[in-house]
Amino acid sequence: MLLCMPFSVYYGEDWFYILISGLITIVCGSTTWLLTKNHKSKELKKKDGYLIVTLGWFFMSLFGTLPFILSGAIPNFTDAFFETISGFTTTGASVLNNIEGVPKGILFWRSLTQWIGGMGIIVLAVAILPILGIGGMQLFIAEAPGISPDKMKPRIKDVAKRLWFIYLGLTVTETVLLLLGGMTFFDALNHSLTTMATGGFSTKNKSVAHYDSAYIQYVIIAFMFLAGTNFTITYYCLKGRLKKAWANEEFRMYFILVAVLSICISFFVFSSSWTGFEKSFRDSLFQVVSLITTTGFVTADYTSWTPFLTIVFFMLMFLGASAGSTAGGIKVVRHTLLFKNSFLEMKRQLHPSAVIPVRLNNSAVSRDITYNVLAFVMIYLLVYVVGVFLISFTGVDFDTALGAVATSLGNIGPGLGQVGPVNNFSSITPFGKWLLATLMLLGRLELFTVLMLFNPNFWQKY
Amino acid sequence: MLLCMPFSVYYGEDWFYILISGLITIVCGSTTWLLTKNHKSKELKKKDGYLIVTLGWFFMSLFGTLPFILSGAIPNFTDAFFETISGFTTTGASVLNNIEGVPKGILFWRSLTQWIGGMGIIVLAVAILPILGIGGMQLFIAEAPGISPDKMKPRIKDVAKRLWFIYLGLTVTETVLLLLGGMTFFDALNHSLTTMATGGFSTKNKSVAHYDSAYIQYVIIAFMFLAGTNFTITYYCLKGRLKKAWANEEFRMYFILVAVLSICISFFVFSSSWTGFEKSFRDSLFQVVSLITTTGFVTADYTSWTPFLTIVFFMLMFLGASAGSTAGGIKVVRHTLLFKNSFLEMKRQLHPSAVIPVRLNNSAVSRDITYNVLAFVMIYLLVYVVGVFLISFTGVDFDTALGAVATSLGNIGPGLGQVGPVNNFSSITPFGKWLLATLMLLGRLELFTVLMLFNPNFWQKY
Numbered sequence: 001m002l003l004c005m006p007f008s009v010y011y012g013e014d015w016f017y018i019l020i021s022g023l024i025t026i027v028c029g030s031t032t033w034l035l036t037k038n039h040k041s042k043e044l045k046k047k048d049g050y051l052i053v054t055l056g057w058f059f060m061s062l063f064g065t066l067p068f069i070l071s072g073a074i075p076n077f078t079d080a081f082f083e084t085i086s087g088f089t090t091t092g093a094s095v096l097n098n099i100e101g102v103p104k105g106i107l108f109w110r111s112l113t114q115w116i117g118g119m120g121i122i123v124l125a126v127a128i129l130p131i132l133g134i135g136g137m138q139l140f141i142a143e144a145p146g147i148s149p150d151k152m153k154p155r156i157k158d159v160a161k162r163l164w165f166i167y168l169g170l171t172v173t174e175t176v177l178l179l180l181g182g183m184t185f186f187d188a189l190n191h192s193l194t195t196m197a198t199g200g201f202s203t204k205n206k207s208v209a210h211y212d213s214a215y216i217q218y219v220i221i222a223f224m225f226l227a228g229t230n231f232t233i234t235y236y237c238l239k240g241r242l243k244k245a246w247a248n249e250e251f252r253m254y255f256i257l258v259a260v261l262s263i264c265i266s267f268f269v270f271s272s273s274w275t276g277f278e279k280s281f282r283d284s285l286f287q288v289v290s291l292i293t294t295t296g297f298v299t300a301d302y303t304s305w306t307p308f309l310t311i312v313f314f315m316l317m318f319l320g321a322s323a324g325s326t327a328g329g330i331k332v333v334r335h336t337l338l339f340k341n342s343f344l345e346m347k348r349q350l351h352p353s354a355v356i357p358v359r360l361n362n363s364a365v366s367r368d369i370t371y372n373v374l375a376f377v378m379i380y381l382l383v384y385v386v387g388v389f390l391i392s393f394t395g396v397d398f399d400t401a402l403g404a405v406a407t408s409l410g411n412i413g414p415g416l417g418q419v420g421p422v423n424n425f426s427s428i429t430p431f432g433k434w435l436l437a438t439l440m441l442l443g444r445l446e447l448f449t450v451l452m453l454f455n456p457n458f459w460q461k462y
Numbered sequence: 463m464l465l466c467m468p469f470s471v472y473y474g475e476d477w478f479y480i481l482i483s484g485l486i487t488i489v490c491g492s493t494t495w496l497l498t499k500n501h502k503s504k505e506l507k508k509k510d511g512y513l514i515v516t517l518g519w520f521f522m523s524l525f526g527t528l529p530f531i532l533s534g535a536i537p538n539f540t541d542a543f544f545e546t547i548s549g550f551t552t553t554g555a556s557v558l559n560n561i562e563g564v565p566k567g568i569l570f571w572r573s574l575t576q577w578i579g580g581m582g583i584i585v586l587a588v589a590i591l592p593i594l595g596i597g598g599m600q601l602f603i604a605e606a607p608g609i610s611p612d613k614m615k616p617r618i619k620d621v622a623k624r625l626w627f628i629y630l631g632l633t634v635t636e637t638v639l640l641l642l643g644g645m646t647f648f649d650a651l652n653h654s655l656t657t658m659a660t661g662g663f664s665t666k667n668k669s670v671a672h673y674d675s676a677y678i679q680y681v682i683i684a685f686m687f688l689a690g691t692n693f694t695i696t697y698y699c700l701k702g703r704l705k706k707a708w709a710n711e712e713f714r715m716y717f718i719l720v721a722v723l724s725i726c727i728s729f730f731v732f733s734s735s736w737t738g739f740e741k742s743f744r745d746s747l748f749q750v751v752s753l754i755t756t757t758g759f760v761t762a763d764y765t766s767w768t769p770f771l772t773i774v775f776f777m778l779m780f781l782g783a784s785a786g787s788t789a790g791g792i793k794v795v796r797h798t799l800l801f802k803n804s805f806l807e808m809k810r811q812l813h814p815s816a817v818i819p820v821r822l823n824n825s826a827v828s829r830d831i832t833y834n835v836l837a838f839v840m841i842y843l844l845v846y847v848v849g850v851f852l853i854s855f856t857g858v859d860f861d862t863a864l865g866a867v868a869t870s871l872g873n874i875g876p877g878l879g880q881v882g883p884v885n886n887f888s889s890i891t892p893f894g895k896w897l898l899a900t901l902m903l904l905g906r907l908e909l910f911t912v913l914m915l916f917n918p919n920f921w922q923k924y
Contacts, residue, residue, distance in 0.1 A: 047812070308854035311863055315847060338840050345837035346910060346917045350509070371829075374836040375807035378800050381843070385777060392770035398878075399860055401773055416860075448808060455808045 001025060001067060001109060007186065008105030014071070018105055021066035028063065049128060050452045057120070057441055061085040064113055073106045082425065082433040087113025089444035090121065090326055092200030092296040092413030093436065095426045099205050104186060107203050111190040115171070118197025118326040121444065122167060122231055123160045126324045163231045166238065171196045174223045181216040195223045198326045200296030200413040207298040207421075208286070217282055217299055221289050225258065228293030228321030249361050250333040254292075254322050257332065261316070262288045265309065272306055291316040294328040296413020298421040314416060317406040328411025328443050330380055334373050336360070341370055379447050384409055387439050394432040404428070408436040409443040463487060463529060463571060469648065470567030476533070480567055483528035490525065511590060512914045519582070519903055523547040526575055535568045544887065544895040549575025551906035552583065552788055554662030554758040554875030555898065557888045561667050566648060569665050573652040577633070580659025580788040583906065584629060584693055585622045587786050625693045628700065633658045636685045643678040657685045660788045662758030662875040669760040669883075670748070679744055679761055683751050687720065690755030690783030711823050712795040716754075716784050719794065723778070724750045727771065734768055753778040756790040758875020760883040776878060779868040790873025790905050792842055796835050798822065803832055841909050846871055849901050856894040866890070870898040871905040 001022040008015035064084035068074040074083055079095045086093045087110055096102060102110075171192045178188035187203050194201045204210035208220055226234060233245045245251055266284035270277050283300040290297045291313060302313045320329020340358045348356050357364035387405035396404065396418060403416025404425070414421040418428075425433065442450050452458050463484040470477035526546035530536040536545055541557045548555045549572055558564060564572075633654045640650035649665050656663045666672035670682055688696060695707045707713055728746035732739050745762040752759045753775060764775045782791020802820045810818050819826035849867035858866065858880060865878025866887070876883040880890075887895065904912050914920050 307857065307859045307863070310860055311850055311854045314860075315851065339844070342837055342841045342844060343917070345834065345841075346914050347919050349834075349910065349914070350917075350919055367829075367833075371833065371836075372807065372811075374833075374840065375804055377840065378836065379804045379807075382801070382804060388773055389777065392773045395769065397769045398772055398776075401769070448811060452808050452811070455805070455812075457809050457812055 003112065004067065004105045004109045007108045008103065011104040013103040013105050015105060017070040018067050018109070021063075021070055024066055025063045047458065050449050050458070053124060053128065053445060054441075054450050054453055057085075057088060057117075057445065060113075060116070061088050061437075061441075064088060064109075067106055067109045071103060071106050073102045078430045078433050079426075082437050083110065084113055085437045085440055086413075087111075087199065087201065088117040088120075089411050089440040090114050090117045090197045090199040090294075090328065091408060091411040091440045091444075092194070093408060093415075093419070093440075094201065094413075094424050095433070096424065097426055099203060108186075108190060110201050111193040111199075111203070114197040114199030114201055115193040117444075118199065118227075119164060119167060121197075121326050122163045122324075124445075126159055126163060126231060162235065166231055166234055167196060170223065170226060170234075174219065177219045178216060181211075181213055181219060183211070183216065191220065192223070195220055195295065195297070196227045196326065198224065198227045198293045198295045198321070198328070198411075200290070202297065209299045214278070214282060217286055220297060221282075221286055224289045224293045224295045224297070227295070228254070228289070228325050228327045230322040230324035232324055233322070247361070250322050250331075250336060253336050254332045257319070258285075258289055258292060261292075261312075265312065268309060269305060287313065288316065291412060292319050292327075293321045293325075294410055294412045296407070298414060301420065301422045303416055303420045310416065314403065314406065317403075317410050317412055317415075320410060330377060330410075333360070334377060337365065337370060337373050338377060341374070376447065379451070380409070383439070383442060383447065387435065390435050391432055394429040396428070396432070404432075404436060405439060408439040411440060411443050465574065466529065466567045466571045469570045470565065473566040475565040475567050477567060479532040480529050480571070483525075483532055486528060487525045509920065512911050512920070515586060515590065515907060516903075516912050516915055519547075519550060519579075519907065522575075522578070523550050523899075523903075526550060526571075529568055529571045533565060533568050535564045540892045540895050541888075544899050545572065546575055547899045547902055548875075549573075549661065549663065550579040550582075551873050551902040552576050552579045552659045552661040552756075552790065553870060553873040553902045553906075554656065555870060555877075555881070555902075556663065556875075556886050557895070558886065559888055561665060570648075570652060572663050573655040573661075573665070576659040576661030576663055577655035579906075580661065580689075581626060581629060583659075583788050584625045584786075586907075624697065628693055628696055629658060632685065632688060632696075636681065639681045640678060643673075643675055643681060645673070645678065653682065654685070657682055657757065657759070658689050658788065660686065660689045660755045660757045660783070660790070660873075662752070664759060671761045676740070676744060679748055682759060683744075683748055686751045686755045686757045686759070689757070690716070690751070690787050690789040692784040692786035694786055695784070709823070711798060712784050712793075715798050716794045719781070720747075720751055720754060723754075723774075727774065730771060731767060749775065750778065753874060754781050754789075755783045755787075756872055756874045758869070760876060763882065763884045765878055765882045772878065776865065776868065779865075779872050779874055779877075782872060792839060792872075795822070796839060799827065799832060799835050800839060803836070838909065841913070842871070845901070845904060845909065849897065852897050853894055856891040858890070858894070866894075866898060867901060870901040873902060873905050 001018055004018050005015045008018055061081060061084045064087065065077065065080035068080040068083060069077065074080040074095065082093075082095055085091075092114070099107070174192035174195060175188045178191060179185060183191070190201075190203045191208075193199075200207075202208060202210070208217060211217065229251065230248070233248055233251050236242075236244045262281070262285040265288060266277070266281040269284050270280035273280065286297070286299045287302045289295075303310050318330055319335065320331040321327035323331045323333045337358055337360060340360075344356050344358060348354070357367065358370055359365065384405055387409060388401050391401050391405055399417035400415065400419055404419045407413060407415035407419070419425055425436070428436065463480055466480050467477045470480055523543060523546045526549065527539065527542035530542040530545060531539065536542040536557065544555075544557055547553075554576070561569070636654035636657060637650045640653060641647060645653070652663075652665045653670070655661075662669075664670060664672070670679060673679065691713065692710070695710055695713050698704075698706045724743070724747040727750060728739070728743040731746050732742035735742065737745075748759070748761045749764045751757075765772050780792055781797065782793040783789035785793045785795045799820055799822060802822075806818050806820060810816070819829065820832055821827065846867055849871060850863050853863050853867055862877065862879035862881055866881045869875060869877035869881070881887050887898070890898065
């Protein structure tokens with residue numbers, strides 16, 4: 001939070017409330033740390049993992065509301081919590097009607113929540129969740145390491161450092177490239193922070209549509225795509241091992257999906273509008289990448305194109321980019337696995353006695369993992385259905401209900417109807433906001449991490 | 463078809479076209495039978511099962527169009543095929559704008575297609591599909607019998623006879639009860655045929671809303687519920703073994719779902735309208751039972767109540783009643799299994815080395831079957847998504863697209879929007895009609911039966 005103060009000072013804003021927020025957080029954090037310090041020697045168990053991750057995200061979001069509330073930018077607690085958890089979960093759904101009227105220091109904090117959230121997710125996805133047996137990344141690991149805490153700690157530290165370096169490097173690179181495109185330093189930095197987190201908070205009311213420059217939009221497209229790529233793959237790419245990256249089935253599928261969808265959609269957009277082909281292509285590519293990577297930046301109102309494209313974009317909300325990236329949603333690797341498994345199921349029925357495993361990256365996927373992925377997708381859809389059911393109580397219409405829940409659970413940002421790309425979430429009732437906030441957290445932590453805590457088995461012999 | 467002639471004669475209509483249609487069908491059928499007679503001794507293989515069932519339904523629907531086309535009731539082939547396959551798959555989606563203007567003989571044929579379709583489905587669901595390893599009924603069978611054709615034939619014949627007797631008996635009973643309610647014999651018979659098939663074709667433009675009598679509506683509710691019950695359970699009930707019926711987990715879930723949903727929804731309807739409580743309850747119960755059992759009769763426009771209830775009813779389209787009934791859709795037993803499995807998956811993650819099977823009716827469900835059910839639901843949703851994607855090309859709006867595909871794949875009848883309960887499918891383009899017709903067949907034959915034929919493995923060494 002204190003990092004926001006220089007911006008407040010520079011723009012001549014009131015920095016006092018940010019300082020207070022920072023101090024409150026430091027005092028509460030330190031007190032907790034001091035009180036629990038003596039338990040430090042205790043071994044970390046698998047169960048602790050679920051609890052630490054869920055509570056971590058929750059308390060980050062709770063204390064993260066302070067700058068919003070104290071500065072008066074978002075005086076209402078429900079709204080402030082919605083905005084903050086939307087930040088830390090890298091969703092990007094906003095309740096702000098006039099973003100440009102918010103003090104710069106607060107806007108920077110808003111962007112920073114996403115960047116910090118993204119940072120957390122990288123470590124979570126690549127290092128912690130596979131150990132807990134969830135998140136899709138276990139698909140890439142032949143043998144999940146045991147849960148011995150002495151092995152776990154150095155592994156996490158080591159992986160985290162390497163990936164954060166890439167994350168930081170890409171953020172800096174994007175900032176420089178956006179500066180070259182004529183953005184101010186403040187806007188360039190903010191957009192870079194929220195691009196790399198696949199968050200989608202913008203400092204402009206019209207999101208990226210504010211910038212009419214093709215250069216700026218293509219830069220953001222490129223970095224959204226990178227942010228939606230498995231960071232381990234990006235690491236290989238940076239080391240020049242492009243073949244190894246291309247050998248990864250999820251990356252190939254992700255690349256092909258983006259390419260094919262953008263090209264097809266741009267033809268539709270081109271044929272139904274009078275803008276040039278380059279603009280149609282750029283708008284289509286931007287929206288496809290933005291939704292698949294669950295970023296949620298907007299350059300055009302995709303729900304106003306045609307009913308057909310609205311449905312396509314609605315479906316894209318369920319895709320999600322790569323596992324091990326900052327993107328939310330179901331993820332391409334899970335879809336690939338399910339798609340393959342569905343076809344093989346028919347083969348299995350013809351040959352009931354044969355063992356026919358799903359193959360991914362040329363090796364057989366164990367049945368336990370396939371089973372787990374199937375269960376994940378079922379729970380995702382179940383949570384989706386329950387979410388739509390509950391949000392309907394608030395009186396929103398059909399499109400809004402389906403869109404708001406899809407976008408929250410998938411950590412995207414804009415939805416359909418009342419919460420579409422040119423609207424925001426301010427019109428949702430408080431109950432609706434708490435519900436969507438819960439869905440963001442559920443989606444971000446790959447469901448199991450949070451739901452596990454509500455399982456009576458979890459608390460037995462804790 | 464020839465059974466329709468008495469009605470044509472009685473109502474003084476032109477019966478000649480029905481006779482011609484019947485004769486064409488008899489000639490084509492006999493020729494095929496004569497030509498293939500010598501192959502009779504050849505053993506039936508599992509693969510033949512898929513082929514016979516799919517082609518059977520297709521050719522029934524093809525020849526079933528003759529009365530519609532020749533009589534001029536539905537002169538267009540696409541429309542006639544849509545109406546006929548909607549009949550044989552017991553869907554009940556119609557293209558007729560003025561049902562009451564169609565000759566009675568043709569209307570009877572329309573209802574009869576559903577009754578025949580329902581008859582086929584009972585045998586298919588209870589006797590054939592479990593042998594092919596699909597359909598959900600395998601969940602109730604501890605050991606699926608081997609595929610030896612000499613065992614298969616008597617089993618099917620025996621089961622079929624017993625169940626058809628119940629089917630026929632219930633149809634006659636309902637006809638008598640409806641007659642007592644003041645319906646004409648023709649209307650009572652037609653509505654009974656389409657109730658028992660969970661089809662939903664009515665002889666009235668306003669469907670069951672035409673009959674303002676509470677008695678008639680409650681009778682139809684009761685028989686829709688029965689038609690959505692596993693026929694093996696109904697058999698136990700008729701034999702007085704009610705305890706055995708209640709011991710069945712799917713039946714209990716089905717009963718509870720109907721009861722709870724109807725009561726909750728009737729409170730919503732009551733609170734938002736000025737009709738009496740009995741009428742609100744009856745309308746709610748009717749629509750809930752009609753959608754869950756995938757019948758599709760209508761007494762009120764449920765899409766005009768509140769946005770919340772539209773969403774609830776949309777969700778009900780994915781439920782489906784019991785396996786082993788004439789209902790379509792995913793079925794309650796599959797949902798139960800998935801729901802249980804999802805919760806157990808979390809328990810499995812806490813205890814990765816323990817084997818934790820799903821239990822249904824107090825016995826462990828084998829992992830193969832759970833896997834198969836998971837794959838079924840995934841393919842169902844995949845087909846749904848592809849269907850929505852394709853139907854969007856025809857230019858229909860968001861609600862219509864989601865509703866039309868849900869209702870076709872689930873063999874229900876009415877959808878949402880343009881194809882809602884007070885509208886029909888006449889406005890859909892020919893491409894859309896063929897697509898929905900395909901979805902009806904896919905849904906009706908539990909996906910695998912049809913999709914199997916498009917699997918290259920199927921045709922290898924046929």
